[in-house]
Amino acid sequence: MREIWMLINQMSPYLLLGFGFAGLLHAFVPAVLYRRYLGGNDFRSVLWAAMIGVPLPLCSCGVIPTAMSLRKEGASKGATTSFLIATPQTGVDSILATASLLGVPFAILRPVAALVTSLVGGEMVNFANRNQPSENVSQQVEQSVEKLSFTQRLMVALRYGYVDMVQDIGRWLVMGLIIAALITVLVPDDFFLRFADTPMIGMLLMIAISIPMYVCATGSIPIAVALMLKGITPGAALVLLMAGPACNMASILVIRKVLGKKTLWFYLLSITLGAIVFGLGIDYLLPREWFTSHLTQSHACCHEAPAFFNVVCSIVLGALLVYALIKRLIPTKNNHTMEKRLFKVEGMMCNHCRANVEKALQQLEGVTSVEVDLTAGTAAIEGSVSDEEVINSITGIGYSATKLLN
Numbered sequence: 385m386r387e388i389w390m391l392i393n394q395m396s397p398y399l400l401l402g403f404g405f406a407g408l409l410h411a412f413v414p415a416v417l418y419r420r421y422l423g424g425n426d427f428r429s430v431l432w433a434a435m436i437g438v439p440l441p442l443c444s445c446g447v448i449p450t451a452m453s454l455r456k457e458g459a460s461k462g463a464t465t466s467f468l469i470a471t472p473q474t475g476v477d478s479i480l481a482t483a484s485l486l487g488v489p490f491a492i493l494r495p496v497a498a499l500v501t502s503l504v505g506g507e508m509v510n511f512a513n514r515n516q517p518s519e520n521v522s523q524q525v526e527q528s529v530e531k532l533s534f535t536q537r538l539m540v541a542l543r544y545g546y547v548d549m550v551q552d553i554g555r556w557l558v559m560g561l562i563i564a565a566l567i568t569v570l571v572p573d574d575f576f577l578r579f580a581d582t583p584m585i586g587m588l589l590m591i592a593i594s595i596p597m598y599v600c601a602t603g604s605i606p607i608a609v610a611l612m613l614k615g616i617t618p619g620a621a622l623v624l625l626m627a628g629p630a631c632n633m634a635s636i637l638v639i640r641k642v643l644g645k646k647t648l649w650f651y652l653l654s655i656t657l658g659a660i661v662f663g664l665g666i667d668y669l670l671p672r673e674w675f676t677s678h679l680t681q682s683h684a685c686c687h688e689a690p691a692f693f694n695v696v697c698s699i700v701l702g703a704l705l706v707y708a709l710i711k712r713l714i715p716t717k718n719n720h721t722m723e724k725r726l727f728k729v730e731g732m733m734c735n736h737c738r739a740n741v742e743k744a745l746q747q748l749e750g751v752t753s754v755e756v757d758l759t760a761g762t763a764a765i766e767g768s769v770s771d772e773e774v775i776n777s778i779t780g781i782g783y784s785a786t787k788l789l790n
Contacts, residue, residue, distance in 0.1 A: 396697035398480035399602065405476040407545025409440065411537040422459035425513055429463040430506030437470030437502065438495045441549065442736060447471045461513050461643055465651055466506030468639065472629045473498035478601035485609050487678030497626055497662045505654030509647050551708035552734035558705065563607050583667045586620035587660050594627035601629040618675035619663030626659040638782040712759060724766045727774060731783040732758055744777045
């Protein structure tokens with residue numbers, strides 16, 4: 385418990401600052417800018433997708449419907465793949481948290497690695513689809529956002545950053561801390577030392593563990609810290625930080641369904657090779673002290689009393705996590721009338737998922753009312769739209785849906 389408490393104290397100020405930045409990006413950067421430059425099978429679209437995705441604070445479940453929405457509105461397969469690779473690996477919140485626990489070199493390398501791997505993956509997909517015609521990106525502006533005043537947008541930013549986003553990644557952050565504690569207690573101190581002379585084996589082990597599992601960019605940080613304290617190399621830790629957030633079984637299944645098998649293979653290949661190349665670069669080309677000195681200092685701080693400011697930040701973070709848990713466990717009370725039809729939506733894992741389903745349904749002609757409940761996993765529809773159109777709209781952004789009897 386002491387290790388977990390010290391990790392929280394070190395991370396909490398940066399996490400709170402990162403959540404704030406995330407809210408500002410969400411509220412003040414028009415969503416249309418995320419779509420305008422992503423059409424066409426060229427390097428420009430791939431670059432724009434990567435540059436947009438790197439700072440965007442979306443987890444690897446939230447990025448799936450966002451990317452599918454971009455694809456539906458005209459983004460090329462290459463740009464969509466680039467966005468899928470770059471976005472979940474890092475974000476403003478995880479960059480700040482990485483700097484706090486693993487040091488500035490790690491915090492710089494994470495977005496650089498995410499950018500490079502996304503460019504490579506997107507260009508490979510573009511090359512494979514070079515003979516297909518370019519698609520035009522929708523220029524539709526989200527009027528609901530455009531009409532908000534500065535104060536209203538600021539309130540949206542605060543709610544998104546400190547309520548919705550905490551609710552989305554909070555459980556994964558807590559799971560990361562628990563896993564880190566279990567590693568610290570259960571893994572022998574010399575377990576990973578046997579791979580010290582063969583970093584490649586440790587990296588392959590990290591790839592095998594990371595690709596199928598779900599872990600967010602922020603939640604992967606305490607796991608990497610615990611593994612490095614047990615002897616794993618900085619390069620292998622970077623492999624975990626890259627491959628863990630970038631990929632999971634949910635994203636694999638959705639990409640295969642929507643973008644095809646060929647795109648899926650390029651997606652996995654770019655993540656795997658990119659993580660290993662950057663990991664080997666850290667272990668063989670850069671001074672090890674860059675990546676271990678801060679870790680050693682942070683671990684030594686576990687024997688010192690935390691600063692008062694850090695304790696206050698930890699208490700605030702804890703209160704936000706508890707509120708997010710309560711909010712997630714208590715379903716929204718929807719007043720369903722007899723005219724409303726209820727659909728079960730499988731695959732929603734966060735507020736990004738809920739927002740994307742809600743947006744897709746609101747755009748259907750004939751829809752007069754939409755209520756999407758993340759906790760219950762349902763969507764209540766009112767209007768003249770057909771059941772088939774509703775189901776097709778939901779499945780078109782990567783989820784599955786079935787009609788429920790009222």
